[in-house]
Each structure stands twice: as structure tokens, then as C-alpha cells.
Amino acid sequence: MHSDRTQVAIIGAGPAGLLLQQLLRLGGVESVVLERQTRAHVEARIRAGVLEPGTVALLEKAGVAGRLHREGLVHEGVELAVDGRRFRIDLRELTGDCVTVYGQTEITHDLFAAADAHLSPIVYEAEHVLLHDLDGERPYVTWEKHGVDHRIDCDHVAGCDGQHGASRAALPTGVTHLFERHGSAAWLGVLADVPPCAPELIYAESPRGFALASMRSSTRSRYYLQVDAHDALEDWPEARFWEELARRLGPDAAAHLTPDYALERSIVPLRSHVIEPMQWGRLFLAGDAAHVVPPTGAKGLNLAAADVGLLADALIAWHKGGGASLLATYSGRALARAWKAVRFSWWFTGLTHRAAGADPFDLQLQRAELDQLRTSRAAQTLFAENYVGRFA
Known part of the structure; x- marks a missing residue:
């Protein structure tokens, strides 16, 4: 067996794991990233692309925001449509902030470029990853690659490998609690190399169901439709x-x-789950490994970045002799934000989607709330604060 040692073993080479490695490197902490897939597979994933100002600031701190600022689209507002009639919520006027449209795929490319430039160690095609002795002082991770067994000893493990990864599987029964909810609908998404139909995102509510007009650039559009959770792609030519x-x-x-x-x-199904706590022993979960939210409002990537920012600071403090207080409180601080984002995502989903079995009373309440959002500055301010990630 090949063995080695690092300070932090990071499981998963998605944006969360790569960003954590970059921040740790800048803080003088060594890490190794283990990824089950090939690099090409990771780079090809199509995901969200609406970034809160806090996420942009964290990418700046990590030194990977140069292309984002050159190519990203700054949106100072967002539109909602009710039966085709649109109204705009001015994010800049109401909060002083805005969001930036820049695809998760592009962030992944930028983080890989930074890792390449600094020779940051990333192991691809790591199979049968197992986490060991997480409740002790000497955790380690084993895996297999091309038929050869490997082991790496570490001080901490960061689980950034999603809900079905090795990190979640390593949690013993009873040490965490899973909160979850499943919707009756899903989003059918299409990516096309065509100009967007509007300069800002449009979230549309209609008797036929929800739709979203989004984009990744000035020449690439991303569109979504609410469909039944049991629909398949072949149902939608x-x-x-x-x-x-x-x-x-x-x-x-x-x-x-x-x-x-x-x-x-x-x-993509509309679903949500949250793990509490987000840490056990020397294992710390971040991003989709800890929580998944409905895509309405684009909170998933932003939550992952917020987790990583907290976790990086805590790990750097511990490894630089600053004590364990930030690590001990990581889960509570991350969950306080996560639950507010979950609440907003489900509220916004309910506001804009047609629920299966909704009766006329439900529909009238939905219309009344949409009308209040259209006419009330106070309601728009609360919406805008949530949309830009200002969770008080």
C-alpha cells in the first residue's frame, strides 16, 4: 500500500473542495483532494450560475476571480412574471448589492487552473474511498486507484463529495439527524447557445406551471420548465x-x-435535505454533502461557498495554533445560514410553482402574495435581501 500524509484530506473535487484547497493553500495549510471521477467529467458538469456578492468576494479572496470579473454578467435586478405580465425587483436600489451570472462550470475551470499553477495535489479516479478513525486524533483515508491501494494520514477530513459520497457514508448511525422534503415537481433544464430572451432572469408563474429564463453569458442561455417529478427527457422533445x-x-x-x-x-427533482450537525469528530461536511436546496433562487453553490469560507478559516486557525473554537462552532454557524436559505428556496418555490392538487383557495392565496410582492416595497426588500444572500 502506498501511504502519505497531509494536514487536511478533502473528499470531492467539485467547486467546494477545490475552493477549500485554494483557501487552505493561501493560509499555509497542506491538503490533498480525492475525486472519484475523471477531471474531464468534473469539468463537464452543468450547474447553477447566479453568484451572491459574498461568493464573489470569497472567489476574490481565493485569487480566482479575474475571469469572473471580465466575463461575468452583473445583474442589478431580477424579474418576476405572473401570467406573462412582468415586474422587476431592483436588487441594487433595495439592498445596495447585486448578483453576478457566471456558470459553475467556469468557476470549476478557474479553480483547476489555480490548482495546476500551484501544483496542488488532486487525485482523480480514486475508487472505494473510505474514511477511518474520524473520532480519534489520527484519522486517515484509504482508496484504490488502478488496482493499487493507497492511504493518506491527516489531521482533519473535509467532506465535499455530495450527498451520496464517502463522507456521508462514513457517519455512524445516530450521530446526525437528517431533515428532508421532496416536492411533487421537477425542473427540466435546457442549455443552448442562443442569446438570452431578456437582460435579467425571469421567474415566471403561470397556470401551466413555472418557467425560468436564465443565462450563462450574453450568447448562452439556460431555460427551465416545471414538469412532473416522474417525467423523463423523452417525454419532452x-x-x-x-x-x-x-x-x-x-x-x-x-x-x-x-x-x-x-x-x-x-x-432535476425539487427536494431538500439538511444534515445536523455538519461535523463529527475530525470530519467536517460542506456543500451538498451537508445540505441540498431546491434550485429556485440559486442557493446551492452559494451555500457551499459560504460553508467553505467558514471551514477554511477554522482549519487555518487550528493548524496555525489559533485554537479549536472555530472548528467546534463550525456546524452551528453554517447551519444558521443554511436553514435560512432552505426557507427562502422553499418559499420562492411555493410562490412561483403550481403545486399538484392545489385548490382554488390555495391559488388565490398564491396570487395575493405575488401581488403583494409586486406592490409592496417592504416585501420586495425582504425578497431582495434573501436573493443576494443577506441572511440576517
Whole structure:
């Protein structure tokens, strides 16, 4: 067996794991990242792309925001549509902040470039990853690659490998509690190399269901439709998707749609789960390993970045002799933000989606709340604060 040692073993080479490694490096802490997939697979993942100002600031701190500032789209507002009639919420006026549209795929490319530049150790195609002695002072991780067994000893393990990864599997029964909720709908997403139909995102509520007009750049668009959770991609040929999208967005937005071949199509269920606590022994969870939220409002990547910012500071403090207080309180501080983001995501989902089995009373309440959001500055301010990630 090949063996080695590092200070922090990071499980998962998604944005959370890569960003954590970069921040630890800048803080003088050694780490090794273990990833089950190939690098090409990781770089090809299509995910969210709306960044809160706090996430942008953290990427700046990590020294990987140069291309983001050159190519990212700054959005000072967001639009909502009710039966095709749109109104705008001015994020800048209401909060002094804005969001930046920059795809998660691009962030991953930037983080890999930084890792390459600094020769940061990343192990790809690490199979059968197992975490050991997490409740002791000498944890270690084992894995297999190309038929050869490997082991790395460490002081701490950061689980950034999602809900189905080795980190969650390493938690003994009874040491954490899982809170979860599953919706009856899903999002069908299409990525296409066409100009966006509007300069800012449009979240559309209609009798036919929810739709979202988003983008990744000025020439690449990302569109979503609410579909049944049991629908499959073959139920939605591309012609049907574009026709339904036009109906739900309304005539003004539909007039600027450019239907074209989809670069990528996927269906994502509306679901959520939260693990409490987010730490056990020397293992600390971050991102999707600890919590998943509905995509409405684009909180997933931003929550992962917030976790990583807290965890990096705590690990650097411990390894530099600053004590264990930040590590001991990591879970509580991360969960305080996570639950507020979960609440906002589910509220926004309920506001804009047609729930299965909703009766006329439910629909009237939904319309009343949408109308209040359209007409009330106070309601818009609260929405804007949540949307830009200002969780008091």
C-alpha cells in the first residue's frame, strides 16, 4: 500500500473542495483532494450560475476571480412574471448589492487552473474511498486507484463529495439527524447557445406551471420548465419544450426567444435535505454533502461557498495554533445560514410553482402574495435581501 500524509484530506473535487484547497493553500495549510471521477467529467458538469456578492468576494479572496470579473454578467435586478405580465425587483436600489451570472462550470475551470499553477495535489479516479478513525486524533483515508491501494494520514477530513459520497457514508448511525422534503415537481433544464430572451432572469408563474429564463453569458442561455417529478427527457422533445416555454414566459419574452439545438438537457427533482450537525469528530461536511436546496433562487453553490469560507478559516486557525473554537462552532454557524436559505428556496418555490392538487383557495392565496410582492416595497426588500444572500 502506498501511504502519505497531509494536514487536511478533502473528499470531492467539485467547486467546494477545490475552493477549500485554494483557501487552505493561501493560509499555509497542506491538503490533498480525492475525486472519484475523471477531471474531464468534473469539468463537464452543468450547474447553477447566479453568484451572491459574498461568493464573489470569497472567489476574490481565493485569487480566482479575474475571469469572473471580465466575463461575468452583473445583474442589478431580477424579474418576476405572473401570467406573462412582468415586474422587476431592483436588487441594487433595495439592498445596495447585486448578483453576478457566471456558470459553475467556469468557476470549476478557474479553480483547476489555480490548482495546476500551484501544483496542488488532486487525485482523480480514486475508487472505494473510505474514511477511518474520524473520532480519534489520527484519522486517515484509504482508496484504490488502478488496482493499487493507497492511504493518506491527516489531521482533519473535509467532506465535499455530495450527498451520496464517502463522507456521508462514513457517519455512524445516530450521530446526525437528517431533515428532508421532496416536492411533487421537477425542473427540466435546457442549455443552448442562443442569446438570452431578456437582460435579467425571469421567474415566471403561470397556470401551466413555472418557467425560468436564465443565462450563462450574453450568447448562452439556460431555460427551465416545471414538469412532473416522474417525467423523463423523452417525454419532452425539444419542439415541445420551446413551445411550452414560450407559453409560460408570456408574449413579451417569447418574442425574443431563439429556439435552437440543446447542448445539454437534464431533469432535476425539487427536494431538500439538511444534515445536523455538519461535523463529527475530525470530519467536517460542506456543500451538498451537508445540505441540498431546491434550485429556485440559486442557493446551492452559494451555500457551499459560504460553508467553505467558514471551514477554511477554522482549519487555518487550528493548524496555525489559533485554537479549536472555530472548528467546534463550525456546524452551528453554517447551519444558521443554511436553514435560512432552505426557507427562502422553499418559499420562492411555493410562490412561483403550481403545486399538484392545489385548490382554488390555495391559488388565490398564491396570487395575493405575488401581488403583494409586486406592490409592496417592504416585501420586495425582504425578497431582495434573501436573493443576494443577506441572511440576517
